[in-house]
Amino acid sequence: MNDTTSTVSRCDATTCRFNSDMKCEAGQIEVSLSGQQAQCLTFSPADDAQGQRPVAQQ
C-alpha cells in the first residue's frame, strides 16, 4: 500500500487553496487532533480570501 499521499477524502474547508470541490489536493497534510476535532495545519487561505483570514479555532 502506498501511504505517501494525502488520504483526505472530503474536506469542508472550501476557503483553503488546496480545496477543490470539497476534495483536498495537497500532496500531504498535517493534522492536529484535539479531543474529537481534527484541525488541518496545512490549511492555507485561497488567494481570493486574502485579508480575510479565518481566526484559528481552538
Ligand code: SF4
Ligand atoms: S489542506 Fe487541509 S484544509 Fe486544505 S483542503 Fe486539504 S485537508 Fe482541507
